[in-house]
Amino acid sequence: MQDLLKLKEVLQSPQNVVITTHHKPDADALGSSLGLYNYLVKKGHHVTVVSPSDYASFLHWMKGNEKVMVFSENTKKQAEELVNKADVIFCLDFSNLSRIKQFGELVRNSSAKKVLIDHHRDPEQFADYASHDINSASTAQLVYKMIVSYGDKALIDKDIAECFYAGIMTDTGSFKHPNTNKEVHEIVAELIDLGANNSEVSRLIYDTNSLDRLKFLGFALSQRLTVYPEYHTAFFAISMKDLEKFKSRTGDTEGLVNYALSINGITMAALFTESEEGVKLSLRSIGDFQVNTLAAHYFEGGGHKNAAGGISHKSLKETVALFEDLIKEYSEQLKNKTPIETYV
Numbered sequence: 360m361q362d363l364l365k366l367k368e369v370l371q372s373p374q375n376v377v378i379t380t381h382h383k384p385d386a387d388a389l390g391s392s393l394g395l396y397n398y399l400v401k402k403g404h405h406v407t408v409v410s411p412s413d414y415a416s417f418l419h420w421m422k423g424n425e426k427v428m429v430f431s432e433n434t435k436k437q438a439e440e441l442v443n444k445a446d447v448i449f450c451l452d453f454s455n456l457s458r459i460k461q462f463g464e465l466v467r468n469s470s471a472k473k474v475l476i477d478h479h480r481d482p483e484q485f486a487d488y489a490s491h492d493i494n495s496a497s498t499a500q501l502v503y504k505m506i507v508s509y510g511d512k513a514l515i516d517k518d519i520a521e522c523f524y525a526g527i528m529t530d531t532g533s534f535k536h537p538n539t540n541k542e543v544h545e546i547v548a549e550l551i552d553l554g555a556n557n558s559e560v561s562r563l564i565y566d567t568n569s570l571d572r573l574k575f576l577g578f579a580l581s582q583r584l585t586v587y588p589e590y591h592t593a594f595f596a597i598s599m600k601d602l603e604k605f606k607s608r609t610g611d612t613e614g615l616v617n618y619a620l621s622i623n624g625i626t627m628a629a630l631f632t633e634s635e636e637g638v639k640l641s642l643r644s645i646g647d648f649q650v651n652t653l654a655a656h657y658f659e660g661g662g663h664k665n666a667a668g669g670i671s672h673k674s675l676k677e678t679v680a681l682f683e684d685l686i687k688e689y690s691e692q693l694k695n696k697t698p699i700e701t702y703v
């Protein structure tokens with residue numbers, strides 16, 4: 360595997376490029392993809408972003424959004440053609456091709472040069488070129504650093520800067536998580552210098568709720584939150600019926616798990632969301648408790664130490680029961696000096 364400076368030589372002449380990212384892309388996944396897309400288009404390449412699934416409407420403002428191909432039964436053939444024609448395929452913000460499902464197999468079998476830019480643990484060895492750093496707060500900043508290392512900082516305009524800013528902002532929990540180091544602040548300062556309107560990006564992502572979504576939040580907080588003070592754990596379990604009742608759309612449950620994590624004295628928070636494919640799991644923790652290990656062992660998933668995800672093919676009720684057994688098993692590791700106060 361070679362580093363990205365070697366890739367610069369390949370990008371000297373116009374290439375057919377495909378950029379892809381993980382299933383249900385978040386702001387870092389889509390922001391790094393569209394930031395890179397707009398840069399490569401400026402450099403004269405033929406570029407398409409292929410998303411393995413749809414994504415939240417609060418990301419639709421990003422420049423190039425309307426050109427993103429969403430992989431589905433309807434677009435499968437077109438996507439296949441693009442992959443076959445591609446000289447270079449960028450894989451952003453995921454480290455394992457299984458995370459992009461069916462599209463991952465197309466990418467794996469393609470003869471194009473593959474580039475991995477990511478910050479998740481345990482990368483699969485499929486790439487010819489890589490920038491992989493688990494200590495990086497976001498993928499967006501790795502893409503930003505690639506462009507700067509190519510001597511092309513001046514090509515980063517307001518639109519590109521805002522794509523990257525969005526990724527860094529959300530993957531640091533709005534500059535709150537422990538991954539928010541000096542470099543993060545230095546890079547976002549540079550992005551603001553390059554034209555990013557930081558306050559507007561924040562508004563577009565966090566303050567554009569539908570009334571249904573807000574009502575769903577109230578419902579989840581009052582009816583679907585379970586707290587186990589003795590295990591320093593809290594979780595939401597959301598059924599498909601709940602989602603239907605509030606006309607929930609992709610992205611509406613994003614951030615919900617953080618309300619459970621915000622309880623004073625919590626060590627681990629979870630969100631179980633029932634779907635056609637199974638029960639999707641989001642895990643978060645504070646401190647040394649590793650949720651990626653839990654996600655990998657029991658829920659076919661992975662992620663970072665303090666933020667991970669996975670899936671269960673049991674029913675919602677059975678999944679919750681399994682989780683309740685697990686928190687008992689891990690009770691020693693979940694211990695926390697701060698007691699959880701409950702007023703009942």
Ligand code: 5GP
Nearest residue numbers: 641642659660661662663666667668669670
């Ligand atoms: P979220 O809970 O926001 O969906 O995901 C949290 C973190 O866990 C993200 O970094 C995401 O990439 C990772 N993650 C979520 N779902 C999965 C999964 O099914 N497999 C793996 N390997 N990682 C996941």
Ligand code: MN
Nearest residue numbers: 387452498530
């Ligand atoms: Mn990320």
